[in-house]
Amino acid sequence: MKIQHEMTDSDPNPVKAGLPELLSRLWRFAMVLSHNEEAAGDLVQATCLRALQKCDQFQTGTHLDRWTFSIMASLWKNELRAERIRRGGGFVDAEEVLVTDGAEKIETNILLAEVLAEVQALPEAQRSTVLLVYVEGLTYAEAAETLEVPIGTVMSRLAAARLKLAALKRTEDDGSKRRTKTGQ
Amino acid sequence: MTSEVKDTGITDEMLVAYLDGELTPDDLTLVERALEEDVQISQRLDLLRDGERPWENAFEKLLEQAPTAKLEAGLAAAMRAIEETAPAPTAVELNRPLPANDQPKQSWWRPAMAACVAVTLMIGFAAGYGTNEVQKPQIASALGTEAELWRQAVADYQALYTRETLSTSLTDPIVQSAGLLRVAEALGLALPDAVSKVPGLDYKRAQILKFGEQPLAQLAYLYKDDIPIAFCIVRLDEADRTAKNEVRSGLNIVHWAKDGYSLMLVGDLPVDELNDFARDLEGKMI
Numbered sequence: 205m206k207i208q209h210e211m212t213d214s215d216p217n218p219v220k221a222g223l224p225e226l227l228s229r230l231w232r233f234a235m236v237l238s239h240n241e242e243a244a245g246d247l248v249q250a251t252c253l254r255a256l257q258k259c260d261q262f263q264t265g266t267h268l269d270r271w272t273f274s275i276m277a278s279l280w281k282n283e284l285r286a287e288r289i290r291r292g293g294g295f296v297d298a299e300e301v302l303v304t305d306g307a308e309k310i311e312t313n314i315l316l317a318e319v320l321a322e323v324q325a326l327p328e329a330q331r332s333t334v335l336l337v338y339v340e341g342l343t344y345a346e347a348a349e350t351l352e353v354p355i356g357t358v359m360s361r362l363a364a365a366r367l368k369l370a371a372l373k374r375t376e377d378d379g380s381k382r383r384t385k386t387g388q
Numbered sequence: 389m390t391s392e393v394k395d396t397g398i399t400d401e402m403l404v405a406y407l408d409g410e411l412t413p414d415d416l417t418l419v420e421r422a423l424e425e426d427v428q429i430s431q432r433l434d435l436l437r438d439g440e441r442p443w444e445n446a447f448e449k450l451l452e453q454a455p456t457a458k459l460e461a462g463l464a465a466a467m468r469a470i471e472e473t474a475p476a477p478t479a480v481e482l483n484r485p486l487p488a489n490d491q492p493k494q495s496w497w498r499p500a501m502a503a504c505v506a507v508t509l510m511i512g513f514a515a516g517y518g519t520n521e522v523q524k525p526q527i528a529s530a531l532g533t534e535a536e537l538w539r540q541a542v543a544d545y546q547a548l549y550t551r552e553t554l555s556t557s558l559t560d561p562i563v564q565s566a567g568l569l570r571v572a573e574a575l576g577l578a579l580p581d582a583v584s585k586v587p588g589l590d591y592k593r594a595q596i597l598k599f600g601e602q603p604l605a606q607l608a609y610l611y612k613d614d615i616p617i618a619f620c621i622v623r624l625d626e627a628d629r630t631a632k633n634e635v636r637s638g639l640n641i642v643h644w645a646k647d648g649y650s651l652m653l654v655g656d657l658p659v660d661e662l663n664d665f666a667r668d669l670e671g672k673m674i
Contacts, residue, residue, distance in 0.1 A: 339444055
């Protein structure tokens with residue numbers, strides 16, 4: 205019996221070979237975009253499909269992660285977000301938490317969970333830019349290309365996000381100072 | 389959100405770019421000078437700095453929560469859909485033909501998604517949820533018998549496994565026994581501890597998935613510390629039959645049926661060795 209090798213390291217198709225290890229990061233980006241586990245799953249799958257369809261356009265030696273991120277951003281912007289709104293799903297649901305359920309949740313550092321919650325509260329454009337630049341480490345230029353916006357837009361989104369988060373931090377700091385004083 | 393501090397020409401965007409190391413040399417000089425000369429600008433910088441967070445650590449947590457098995461299954465379905473839709477319209481597409489005009493922006497994913505739905509594996513964490521699902525193809529007659537469909541679905545899924553997929557499995561014997569018990573209970577079939585002790589295979593974990601409405605047990609092993617092997621069982625009420633070999637998704641399979649249960653062992657290893665392991669497992673299932 206002949207054993208075929210469709211999924212090995214020697215696969216000449218770098219997209220097919222590289223997608224499996226990108227899935228978690230794609231899902232994370234999809235969660236940041238869609239705020240919803242079901243939509244995120246759909247978005248990852250649609251992204252994989254599109255990437256596989258367009259695999260001849262991928263240039264070997266370039267970053268597969270950035271290439272797939274830009275496919276995902278474009279899909280979300282042009283197709284799935286609208287589809288989801290039409291279906292009445294709503295892509296910004298304040299009640300839905302970015303941190304999903306699971307046994308790990310209990311052990312999750314509360315402060316880190318708070319960071320996720322704060323990012324979740326940002327507008328979609330800001331949180332996707334924050335993820336690409338501050339988490340995925342893209343340069344402004346790379347993030348601009350991925351999101352198909354000018355660099356200036358990336359910069360203003362980051363500034364807006366930082367101001368919002370700074371305000372949250374300072375409100376919180378003031379609150380704890382007051383609590384400390386009351387406690388004395 | 390652009391807001392300049394006084395009339396210095398220094399914007400919030402420039403200060404953020406300064407913090408992020410993204411300023412051009414000219415702007416860098418400008419900002420550094422302004423920071424030295426104008427306390428309001430340095431206060432504004434402090435404010436923007438307060439908007440920093442331990443981004444990577446926080447988002448690492450989200451990464452850890454990715455439903456890996458479900459995503460792998462989605463990718464498997466996508467790959468299968470591509471294989472089926474790329475060369476020519478196939479049976480899968482008959483319900484929803486590709487439009488004759490080439491407008492991929494509007495239509496590219498719909499036929500492909502239709503094919504995906506047919507063989508979508510929805511698999512969650514084994515630990516406690518009990519809702520993991522391998523969806524039964526809708527257009528079964530076009531693709532083969534139910535028994536063939538489940539073997540194909542399992543093979544598609546298995547083709548995505550690497551040794552790393554199983555590297556995080558807990559190897560504590562008590563955890564493994566508990567996992568087997570849980571899966572056996574869901575399946576309604578005794579799974580003796582012995583199935584986790586096959587000479588030559590390193591047992592990793594058991595999880596319960598679903599194929600249509602039927603619970604599907606998947607026991608994962610590693611062969612020669614490198615090749616993932618799966619032993620899968622589902623109740624399809626097939627007539628008893630002896631072991632047969634086939635290749636699906638590039639993987640060798642040995643499959644048989646007994647007492648209403650369909651069983652298969654699948655992996656990328658020579659068929660003779662696979663058959664030896666299957667015989668061993670068959671003996672242990674009594």
